[in-house]
Amino acid sequence: DQQVKQNSPSLSVQEGRISILNCDYTNSMFDYFLWYKKYPAEGPTFLISISSIKDKNEDGRFTVFLNKSAKHLSLHIVPSQPGDSAVYFCAAYRVPSGTYKYIFGTGTRLKVLA
Template identity: 90%
Template sequence: DQQVKQNSPSLSVQEGRISILNCDYTNSMFDYFLWYKKYPAEGPTFLISISSIKDKNEDGRFTVFLNKSAKHLSLHIVPSQPGDSAVYFCAAGARQGGSEKLVFGKGTKLTVNP
């Protein structure tokens, strides 16, 4: 039973355009969410996070939106650059009860074409 789902295994966009990566979750106990970027032969790199008390968090070209009622979050990259080409993982955690466990989606491979 996948608690965190990234339904698009891949996404291709043109340089300069917006990239939108989507993520759905099923567990209403999740209270924080993170996005990671992973290049081949490297570990995942933390990108941006959002707490469940917020609906938006912005950091430079990256913005994460959270829709709690829909159990959906998205990562927007504007403008997209070729160096953004990587696999993006959505992850969720529940701090209640002191759990440190992160649950990851399967990832979306983003390709930004020059």
């Protein structure tokens, strides 16, 4: 049972435009969500996170939106740059569990075209 899903395996966007990456989850107990970026031959790099008490968190060009009723979160990158080309993973976990067990999605490969 895939509790965190990224239904788009790939996405291509023109440089300067907005990239929107989507993530859906099924477990309503998740209360903390994260986005990671991964380049080839490197480990995932933390990008941005959001707690379930918020519906938006912004950090520079990156904004994460959380829709709890729809169990959906999205990552917006504006403006997109060629260096943003990477695989993006969303992750979720339940803070009160104390286990720090992240559940990851399968990733979306973003390609930003110059």
